[in-house]
Amino acid sequence: MAVLEEPIVDLQNVSVTFQSGGKSLHAVDKVNLQINKGDIYGIIGYSGAGKSTLVRTINLLQRPTEGKVIVGGKPLLELSNAKLRQARKKIGMIFQHFNLLNSRTVLGNVEYPLLSQSISKADRRAKAKELLDLVGLSEFEQSYPEQLSGGQKQRVAIARSLANDPDILVSDEATSALDPKTTDDILKLLKRLNQRLGLTVVLITHEMQVIKSICQHVAVMDEGKIIERGDVAKVFANPQQALTQNFVDSSANVTEALAQIKADQGLQSLSPNERLLFLKFRGQATKQSLISDLTELYKLKANILFANIERISDTSIGYLIIVLSGQSKQLADGINFLSQHGVDVKLLATEKKGDQADVKTNIS
Ligand SMILES: Nc1ncnc2c1ncn2[C@@H]1O[C@H](COP(=O)(O)OP(=O)(O)OP(=O)(O)O)[C@@H](O)[C@H]1O
Secondary structure: OOOOOOEEEEEEEEEEEEEEOOEEEEEEEEEEEEEEOOOEEEEEOOOOOOHHHHHHOOOOOOOOOEEEEEEOOEEHHHOOHHHHHHHHHOEEEEEOOOOOOOOOOHHHHHHHHHOOOOOOHHHHHHHHHHHHHHOOOHHHOOOOHHHOOHHHHHHHHHHHHOOOOOOEEEEEOOOOOOOHHHHHHHHHHHHHHHHHHOOEEEEEEOOHHHHHHHOOEEEEEEOOEEEEEEEHHHHHHOOOOHHHHHHHHHHOOHHHHHHHHHHOHHHHHOOOOEEEEEEEEEHHHHHOOHHHHHHHHHOOEEEEEEEEEEEEOOEEEEEEEEEEEOOHHHHHHHHHHHHHOOOEEEEEEEEOOOOOOOEEEOOO
16 A cells, blocks of 8 residues: 555654663664554564564553654553553554464454454454455354464454554564465465555564565664664665675575585685685676676686575675686686676685695685
């Protein structure tokens, strides 16, 4: 759905400090975050970055130590308990482990949030059935959670989170326990709900694929702070922070390939006229035949150990890990040639000079 220029979530200077063992831990540190109505906003970071703590301030499941939490124009910290309860109903939440009631049927789980509403039993039932239909689980209304797969359980949790017609859905690692195909199905469902119901989705994850597949905007979090944010394609196509770059690299399986190459004994046989290189191509550089130019212009041979392309919106980032071999002057000239053509070149390993034929590596 179209994102409106109207913040539905407005966190101003929000901090959460925990006291443990006589020490203060700044789980969230003076964060400002505005999320517009209709957006699908992803927050990415490694474990412990503060993502859960931050999103839990949106419905005051976690009260901030300082700052303002304004949701739908209302300053939540200033509301009476009754008004806060009403405001919270407009913020649905789903979790990694679904949090379903095992003693209740699927239908019973979806009806549960409506029990405190003053609506008739028939209307409550009709609403729950409608929601189960929306998430594609009508046939399972009399089943119990333990009879369902992980993906189905998450669909029940999504239906339940929609019972009070929320404006915002907060997803706390909702796909982390699911396999890739089921993850994809759940993300598509969230996208469909965003488009059909105009639901604003705020999701946290440690996986870039999740962000790439449905989010319009992203914030990268580290040590309680947002270190980079913006349009998903812009942030990931041109990361300004090393951590953001790490997410892009691991999404392209580069991190894994580097670890494998490091562990590989074949690396030990690098000879003095060989260089192990990590090349990153972006923009124009992905469209040129630079590797074959190395052979023609510098008589160098390139043995490709790993190749991949990460597509982010209309930008491609190419990754190559190669062993380049040739005479040392030409190796230096060839590497220079690549750099001059906009390729990011990292020398991963070279034979160590001296008596021993050890390999010196830069793979981190
Ligand atoms: N109730 C609490 N009391 C004390 N420390 C806490 C509490 N909740 C979270 N923390 C700490 O705050 C920091 C941020 O935790 P948080 O769960 O928000 O991170 P996260 O990015 O969501 O990571 P994860 O994905 O592992 O949950 C961590 O160091 C965590 O141990």
